[in-house]
Amino acid sequence: MEKILWEHILKVREQSPLVHNITNFVVMNNSANALLAVGASPIMAHAPEEIDEMVGICQAIVINIGTLSEHWLKAMYQAADKANISGKPWVLDPVGAGATSYRNSALTTLLDYKPTVIRGNASEIMALSKVNTSITKGVDSTAQSNEAYEAAKFLNQQYGSIVCISGETDIIIDRKSSIFIENGHPLMTKVTGLGCSATAVIGAFIAIIRDKMEAVAAATALFSLSGQLAATKSDGPGSLQMNLLDTLHNISEDSFHQYVKISL
DSSP states (O other), rough: HHHHHHHHHHHHHOOOOEEEEETTTHHHHHHHHHHHHOOEEEEEOOOHHHHHHHHHOSEEEEEEEOOHHHHHHHHHHHHHHHHHHHTEEEEETTTTSOOOOOHHHHHHHHHTTOEEEEEEEEEHHHHHHOOOOOOOOBBBSSOOGGGGGHHHHHHHHHHEEEEEESSEEEEEEEEEEEEEEEEOOGGGGGGGTHHHHEEEEEEHHHOOOSSSSHHEEEEEEEEEEEEHHTTOOOHHHHHHHHHHHHHHOOOOOOOOOHHHHHEE
């Protein structure tokens, strides 16, 4: 599988897919730079007046609800609806799911547009499926990724979405199989928005890779492994951000094959 995933990484670099992001204030810069580092082209556009045209020209859509507002939520619904009708892949990042009724209501509507991929931490996935009614700890996870496995299976069965649970072990689930990726580094949790950037990178891969499960696995493996390798030469979260972008851009086939840890 590692060889197939590396071929997908090269394909993204070569084809530079256009990815439309409706994301939050905190992560716009990081997410755009992560997309550029893997070879994709980001668009950050939130005005409802231009959403239809933007969705029309892009190859995938990323919707991240981190900093919700009425105006942006209208744009999210519009983009998800347009993507669903046109058959364009899109990924939902349910940041802070379970924290407020407003956030939960927004997610309920967005799920009706059947995202191609849902990516979140264990607490968010569990809240999204209503398996656990406890409040999430802001945008941080209070549960381990394996605790959300059944919740992810439920979401997959209910909406047909591939579900990616982030954590010490990243777990990717669809109807037929599961993939486990054991890369990453604890220092990554000290940089705000890296999970959101990983979601954006998934958008780049689902834009052009036909097998969406493989697309999510390639994007997740690339991002987690790049963070792991970057951490080995970083003194703290500040240098990690810089080194992560450099590693996303420069990672070699030899390094990928040597250090990636994937199991089925």
